[in-house]
Structures are given as structure tokens and as C-alpha cells.
Amino acid sequence: MTRRVKPEKSSAGLDDRKAAILEAVVREHIDTAQPVGSSAVATHGELAVSSATVRSEMVALEREGYLSQPHTSAGRVPTDKGYRYFVDHLQGGAVGPVTQQQIGDFFRTVRGEVEDVLSQTSTLLSRLTSYTSVVVGATQSFASILSAQLVNLDARHQLLVTVFADGSVTKHGVYLDHDVTPTDVAEASRQINALLIGTTVESRVQVPSGNDDVATLVRESVSVLHDQRPTREGEQVYIGGSSRVAEAFDGVETVRQVLTILEQELLVVSLIQDMIDQGVSVAIGSEHGFEPLASCAVVVAPLTVDGHPSGAVGLLGPTRMKYGEAMAAARAVSQELTRYLEGEPRV
Amino acid sequence: MTRRVKPEKSSAGLDDRKAAILEAVVREHIDTAQPVGSSAVATHGELAVSSATVRSEMVALEREGYLSQPHTSAGRVPTDKGYRYFVDHLQGGAVGPVTQQQIGDFFRTVRGEVEDVLSQTSTLLSRLTSYTSVVVGATQSFASILSAQLVNLDARHQLLVTVFADGSVTKHGVYLDHDVTPTDVAEASRQINALLIGTTVESRVQVPSGNDDVATLVRESVSVLHDQRPTREGEQVYIGGSSRVAEAFDGVETVRQVLTILEQELLVVSLIQDMIDQGVSVAIGSEHGFEPLASCAVVVAPLTVDGHPSGAVGLLGPTRMKYGEAMAAARAVSQELTRYLEGEPRV
DNA sequence: CCTGGCACTCAGTAGAATCGAGTGCCAACA
DNA sequence: TGTTGGCACTCGATTCTACTGAGTGCCAGG
Structure with missing residues (x-):
């Protein structure tokens, strides 16, 4: 033929x-x-x-x-x-002036700790688009350490509290199998602080050898901080407008399935992270490989703070979602949020 | 007659x-x-x-x-x-041996920071009962302060990081309207630490008067810590099994309404707190006064750590929920969680 | 005070008839 | 060759009807 x-x-x-x-x-x-x-x-x-x-x-x-x-x-x-x-x-869409205005207003007036801002951003994005929104917060892998101290909870339990330049704070339990004196803890804390200030969790630092309690504490603390678990713990997930799921899908069963997915934050993070890594901004139906989300579409926009990938904002809706609006809103919010995070030191 | x-x-x-x-x-x-x-x-x-x-x-x-x-x-x-x-x-119900076993296993094996434990507890409770579960985490109002330090973010932004005896850590931004020197910050940090160690956020402490930067920083820091907002910020909410909502109610609209409520954590906290305060353990239908939850029942059990009220665990289900099981499970989990929180120092 | 019996009610279901939006195909036309 | 109006056809959705049966309220007899 x-x-x-x-x-x-x-x-x-x-x-x-x-x-x-x-x-x-x-x-x-x-x-x-x-x-x-x-x-x-x-x-x-x-x-x-x-x-x-x-x-x-x-x-x-x-x-x-x-x-x-x-x-x-x-x-x-x-x-x-x-x-x-x-x-x-067939794309082509920017956010309407009203939406742009609302985003601007939000970031102009919002105050508080990063976590709160991210959480509220998620709510904002959901309200703007009528879809469920996901904000994945930055890891601090790139932020330098401003302070690290070991606090004595009791004789064999210490808490390593680390403050990063981006204003985030982490804590890690440090357990020993025998008692240590408060003096040793204080000394270890001093050494840890000196050792870690200015580094990032990705830097390798020279830890003291030796079998005394102080050296052990220092080694333990540094390693607990550097051992980012495979499920990176620096990442927080904020889900906004989960009730929108009930609006987007009509079958109760579908709603249940999608909610079940959303409950598993690790799943959500890895899904979005995968999309970011592969540079895609929209996943439709089963393109992302999660069957339970076959009737969903996911729109993402990366967050890049000071040149480092630092999470993402995303939207989850039905495959018949308003892609233009959703992508524009996600992009706009991610831009403004990036600017916000890069701007004033975040606390 | x-x-x-x-x-x-x-x-x-x-x-x-x-x-x-x-x-x-x-x-x-x-x-x-x-x-x-x-x-x-x-x-x-x-x-x-x-x-x-x-x-x-x-x-x-x-x-x-x-x-x-x-x-x-x-x-x-x-x-x-x-x-x-x-x-x-017509009550009378204890948890079955299997359930009791699962609860025991959980608290015997769980490790990690309080937040993680509370979050996982919420998931556990939801899985045990098939209802949506809510865990309201303790405020640190009663925990004494182990350490408080001020970290320099930049010339006019500091971060007050406070570690409590229960292993919780808070951070508060401290902003001044003019620049301060790192030396002053360090000095303020030293004073704050000395001032606050051993106190609780409810103690009144003697703050320095004076208009110099150090005194101002100290005053600001102490006040930012003591000014618990009316919506007490020490309370964290962990919602487990929100997908259960879709199982419990058949109308999509009802599901949406309930999810909308669950999104507003403050609402949830105050609802549960009210119940605890009034000593009720079950609210049925509109007894709690939230019309959107008229088709729901809420079961709560208080958490009391070392004699102090420290949050609650709760369950949200349809009015035709299995009250016996739900109440027994909530009580059992709250007891075990209490024991866990009182036991090993929590990190 | 309890009980079996009976007439009655009414949501739910099943089947038949109808409707109509939308299709596929084809012949005619530009 | 591509486009168009026309037409027969399909089939889900809707409406209507009849029927079923679970469950009721009431009453008379034990």
C-alpha cells in the first residue's frame, strides 16, 4: 500500500x-x-x-x-x-493578574519560620488552583552549619542540636552504652561545634580518634549527623487541600486510593523528586508508574535556592485538570517562594 | 391522666x-x-x-x-x-489480646524522636481501629529548659534555639530594627542560657533592664519564648489514616467536609482539647458543636506525662463507630504512649 | 401484658419503552 | 481528493410501571 x-x-x-x-x-x-x-x-x-x-x-x-x-x-x-x-x-498560559496579586500579597505579608511558610504556601497554592498541593521542603545538605551543640538529657542520652544557615534546626539522639559525665559532654559539645561550624552535612571532617568518652561522643555525633538516611530526613512534606481530592474524583474508592497515597509521605516525596530529577514538569495518568494514581495528573515546579535544588512545589489533580492554570500557578509560586527563601534570612 | x-x-x-x-x-x-x-x-x-x-x-x-x-x-x-x-x-470493652500485643510490640520497638513516635503512633492507632486517628502532641509548658542559645543568622536576625528536658526543641526568630555585633549576640546568648536553664516557659524570670543591645536581645528572646500564642504553638497534630474517612462515609460530599475540617489543625486541636478539658471521652454527632462533623463521632483519651496534661490521642469515625473497640484502643494506646513518654528520656 | 395475625406502607428493583446524543458510512458535490 | 449533508443505527440514560418484600401499626385473643 x-x-x-x-x-x-x-x-x-x-x-x-x-x-x-x-x-x-x-x-x-x-x-x-x-x-x-x-x-x-x-x-x-x-x-x-x-x-x-x-x-x-x-x-x-x-x-x-x-x-x-x-x-x-x-x-x-x-x-x-x-x-x-x-x-x-498547545500550551501557553500565565497566571491571571488576580492570582499573581494574591501570590505577591502572600509573600509580602507572610512571616515566621520556614516550616510555617512552606505549610502556608501549600495551602495558598491549593486555594489558588482548587487542587491538592504538595510542597517539598529543602534539604539542608547545602546549608552551612552555624552551630552544633550536644545537650545532656541524662547520663547516656544526648541530643545533638544543629542550626543551619538557612534557619533550619535539626536534632538527633546520640546514645552511648555507658554513662558519661556532664563535663565530658560539655567538652564534646565544644569540640563538635568547632569541628562542624561552616561545614555542611556533606563535608567530610576530621574526627578525633581515641577511645575516651569525649572522642567517642564527637565521633558518634558527627556520624549521626552525616548519616542521612536513604529516606532523606531533611525533607519535609506539606500537603495542602487534601479535601480537594474529594472534589476532583467522583468515586469514593478513587478518593480513598489517592488519600492512601498522600498519607505515605515518602512515596509522595520520591514521586516528585523523580519528576524533578528527570526534568519533567507534568506527569499524566500512569506516566509516573504509580497505578493507584492512574487517574491523576501531577504538576511540579522545582525550588532552587541559591543555585541548589531545594525541593519542589506540586499539584495533584484529575487527569482532566486545568494544566495551563496549574502549571502557571505552580511556576509562579515556586518563583516567588524561591525569591522569598533567598531573600531575607529565613527563620 | x-x-x-x-x-x-x-x-x-x-x-x-x-x-x-x-x-x-x-x-x-x-x-x-x-x-x-x-x-x-x-x-x-x-x-x-x-x-x-x-x-x-x-x-x-x-x-x-x-x-x-x-x-x-x-x-x-x-x-x-x-x-x-x-x-x-452499655459499655464494657477491653482491647483484644492481639491488639494489645501489637501495641506492646510497637512501643517496645519504636525508636527515634518524639515527633516521629507520635506520628507513627497515630498511624498505628488508625490501623488498629480502621478509623482516622489524631494525636495531639504535648506542649512543653511543663518541661524545664536544658539549654537556650541565640544563633546569629545575620546582623539583625537571630534565632533562639531552646532545648527542653522532654527532648523537644523549639526555635524562634528574634528580629531587631538595627544591626548588632556578633560579640553582643554571643554575650546575650550566654546570659539567656544562664537565665533560662531550669525554668519552664511558664516561669517568670528577671530580665535585665537597660537599652544596650545585649539587654535588648535578652529581653526580646525571653519574651518571644514566653509569648505562647493563643493558638499554643507547642502543640503538634498528627493525623493518621485520613483515607479512612473515605471508607467511613459514603457520600463524597460528607468526605469532603470532614477532610476540610481535618485540614484545619487548629480546629481539631481545640475540639479535642475542649473534650479533654470537659472530661468527656466520646462526642457523638453534634455534641461537640461542629455542624460539619454532625455525622461523626470522636473518641479521645488524654495523655498525662508526669502528672501534667500533655495532649491526647483521638479517633474520628462515623456515629455508628465501634465505640467499645475504639475507646479501648484509644485508652490502651494513650496508656502505653504515656508510659513510653515517661520512661526513657525521649529524643 | 404478651403474642400471633393481618392489612398496610413504601423503598428498592426489575423490566419495558422511549429518548436522543452521537456515531459510521455513503453518495454527492466542489 | 477532501468535504459535506443525510441517514440508519447504536446504546447509555431516563422514565414509567409493576412488583416484591421487609417492616410497620394495630387489634383481638390468650
């Missing part, structure tokens, strides 16, 4: 009219949550063709996997591939 | 048979989530009466507000008042 090459077809894309039709279908379906028929596209859209033409294009689009039919005699619904094409090609 | 006084009737209670019938209805309805009819009670239950008798008692129970009928030809469903009577009079 020889076949003439159609315009744009060979370049693995869609010709203009197909693209326009796909776009119309996606737009309409996002709006109405209903399958959209050929006449709706023909009437509503800007392309001056009849519904019959649209229909024949639609069968093509379906054959190529961009659309699907819930059943015969129904309209078409975009597939994940359809949404993907839409997102990749 | 003169009327003979029925047994137990005058004492604002229910006579034995009514109580038994009410109990049977509640039990059955909790089990099946369906309205329960007279024959089910007559057959299933232990009382040796016919369904006709049960029926006539049921109309009485309905007249008195313990039961209600969804519609004429349906069985009866307990009202909030019915559940209340059930909970108040």
Missing part, C-alpha cells in the same frame, strides 16, 4: 487540523467532564468544518491513540497520550 | 428491656449499617419476647428520642441520643 505522506504527519506529530480538534476536545472535556461529540467541536471551535469532517478526523485520532470512546454512541474523551500532546504542544 | 410509674422509668433511664432492645439495635446497626427491624432484634438478641413486643417498645423508644425511622416501612436507626445512652450505659 503506497500512501501519500500527509502534511505534518511524518514528523510524528499531528497536522494542524487534528491538533486543533484534539485541543478542542481536551478543552471541552476539562470544562464539562463529559465525553465531547463531533458537533460540539464543529460548532464551538474556530475551525470552519462540518461535524462529519470532525468525525472522520476523530476516528483517526482514536486510531492513533489520542482519543477514546467510553462506548459507541458517546463522544470522545482524551487519553493520557491526548493530554500529553495537549500539554506539550 | 394518672399513670402507674413503670420500673426504672422515673429515674430518667430506660427499663431493662428497653435498654436491651436499644443495645441490640445499636449493635446491629453498627454491624450492618442498615436500619434494623423488630424481628432482627427478637430473633438475634437474647430477650425472649416476640417481635410484636419489640415493636411496641420501639415506638416508645422512638417517642423518647432514642431511635428514628428513615421512613415508614423501614427498621429503626439509633439517634445521637440513642448512641449516647449506649455509650454511657
